[in-house]
Amino acid sequence: xxxxxxxxxxxxxxxxxxxxxxxxxxxxxxxxxxxxxxxxxxxxxxxxxxxxxxxxxxxxxxxxxxxxxxxxxxxxxxxxxxxxxxxxxxxxxxxxxxxxxxxxxxxxxxxxxxxxxxxxxxxxxxxxxxxxxxxxxxxxxxxxxxxxxxxxxxxxxxxxxxxxxxxxxxxxxxxxxxxxxxxxxxxxxxxxxxxxxxxxxxxxxxxxxxxxxxxxxxxxxxxxxxxxxxxxxxxxxxxxxxxxxxxxxxxxxxxxxxxxxxxxxxxxxxxxxxxxxxxxxxxxxxxxxxxxxxxxxxxxxxxxxxxxxxxxxxxxxxxxxxxxxxxxxxxxxxxxxxxxxxxxxxxxxxxxxxxxxxxxxxxxxxxxxxxxxxxxxxxxxxxxxxxxxxxxxxxxxxxxxxxxxxxxxxxxxxxxxxxxxxxxxxxxxxxxxxxxxxxxxxxxxxxxxx
Numbered sequence: 464x465x466x467x468x469x470x471x472x473x474x475x476x477x478x479x480x481x482x483x484x485x486x487x488x489x490x491x492x493x494x495x496x497x498x499x500x501x502x503x504x505x506x507x508x509x510x511x512x513x514x515x516x517x518x519x520x521x522x523x524x525x526x527x528x529x530x531x532x533x534x535x536x537x538x539x540x541x542x543x544x545x546x547x548x549x550x551x552x553x554x555x556x557x558x559x560x561x562x563x564x565x566x567x568x569x570x571x572x573x574x575x576x577x578x579x580x581x582x583x584x585x586x587x588x589x590x591x592x593x594x595x596x597x598x599x600x601x602x603x604x605x606x607x608x609x610x611x612x613x614x615x616x617x618x619x620x621x622x623x624x625x626x627x628x629x630x631x632x633x634x635x636x637x638x639x640x641x642x643x644x645x646x647x648x649x650x651x652x653x654x655x656x657x658x659x660x661x662x663x664x665x666x667x668x669x670x671x672x673x674x675x676x677x678x679x680x681x682x683x684x685x686x687x688x689x690x691x692x693x694x695x696x697x698x699x700x701x702x703x704x705x706x707x708x709x710x711x712x713x714x715x716x717x718x719x720x721x722x723x724x725x726x727x728x729x730x731x732x733x734x735x736x737x738x739x740x741x742x743x744x745x746x747x748x749x750x751x752x753x754x755x756x757x758x759x760x761x762x763x764x765x766x767x768x769x770x771x772x773x774x775x776x777x778x779x780x781x782x783x784x785x786x787x788x789x790x791x792x793x794x795x796x797x798x799x800x801x802x803x804x805x806x807x808x809x810x811x812x813x814x815x816x817x818x819x820x821x822x823x824x825x826x827x828x829x830x831x832x833x834x835x836x837x838x839x840x841x842x843x844x845x846x847x848x849x850x851x852x853x854x855x856x857x858x859x860x861x862x863x864x865x866x867x868x869x870x871x872x873x874x875x876x877x878x879x880x881x882x883x884x885x886x887x888x889x890x891x892x893x894x895x896x897x898x899x900x901x902x903x904x905x906x907x908x909x910x911x912x913x
Contacts, residue, residue: 495636512540514637539614545642668760681774
């Protein structure tokens with residue numbers, strides 16, 4: 464119906480359906496099948512007919528990762544004899560992305576096309592988005608004896624997205640023509656419609672534990688904007704398989720998203736009982752809401768946004784601090800030459816790998832989060848490498864004695880390192896260590912000394 468009768472059918476890789484891009488979807492021709500004289504010529508939705516879309520018997524939700532759903536597209540017009548259509552499924556959050564997968568019906572009346580289906584690129588010409596797909600009628604449908612006044616119904620399947628991508632919309636254009644001889648250009652009637660589908664609730668909504676929002680190695684009820692934090696609870700993802708980022712700072716992982724003070728956070732790790740996320744940048748301070756959302760619903764709790772919320776990274780369940788002892792003379796068990804180092808810990812292999820206790824005069828590098836703002840500031844959600852010094856002074860307390868680091872600052876987005884030379888007189892064995900910045904003290908960890 465949409466192809467010009469004077470054009471030899473051999474140039475088309477599809478049978479008398481429209482070129483890509485005639486559904487009225489964002490980026491497609493907004494008038495659908497009325498292509499400015501290149502296709503059918505009419506004003507959409509002004510004639511006496513209609514087009515409707517129905518999914519799975521008339522629902523308005525989809526199940527992420529759910530089974531294929533039957534889609535029905537009905538084009539009706541009491542004054543015309545032959546009926547065709549084109550439909551596409553898009554994500555509302557990015558209309559230039561498909562939402563799920565379209566599959567042609569077994570009756571031969573529908574076909575799936577993409578930008579390669581038209582030598583000219585259709586409406587898009589040379590800029591057709593290669594990732595998009597459309598489904599439409601075939602020549603067999605046009606010739607079907609049942610395709611006649613007052614209308615015709617097409618059926619095919621749509622498989623929902625594998626994860627919760629938010630609201631999706633099915634956009635469709637229908638065309639009704641006189642149907643004399645070959646598919647004709649005019650007179651025709653054109654109709655546009657769309658159907659929005661929201662993700663359906665699945666399973667049990669997420670629940671955040673009391674006190675379950677902390678700096679990633681912390682235990683308190685406060686977090687620093689731009690810092691890595693942990694959220695502990697239940698049903699924090701749909702399903703049981705943990706998901707890990709690809710160093711791309713996603714705002715949705717494993718079908719889960721998180722907002723902090725109504726701002727989207729960046730997910731690193733997602734499991735049913737724990738999420739590790741980077742808090743977004745935020746100038747607010749005080750109590751804010753943290754909301755975890757899955758396809759089953761949402762769960763919220765509160766936490767305090769603070770200028771600093773320090774905590775050290777540790778390497779075992781006993782809270783031995785993660786650290787490196789620098790060996791620029793090349794004597795370390797790790798690395799080589801000026802980049803040689805030992806892993807800090809009780810001397811021996813009590814942690815399951817070789818570690819060495821630090822002695823007076825050793826320069827140690829420690830790791831953690833939440834040591835306050837830096838200059839320059841390091842934006843959340845972006846890759847950073849280098850050194851951004853902390854603005855506020857940081858003080859260590861080791862075995863009750865005060866020690867000043869030579870450097871504290873961000874070395875990777877949201878993550879701090881601290882350089883400190885171990886003074887004499889701190890004792891031997893595992894000693895308790897804390898850090899204080901801007902009046903806030905970190906949870907205690909153990910540092911191994913000799």
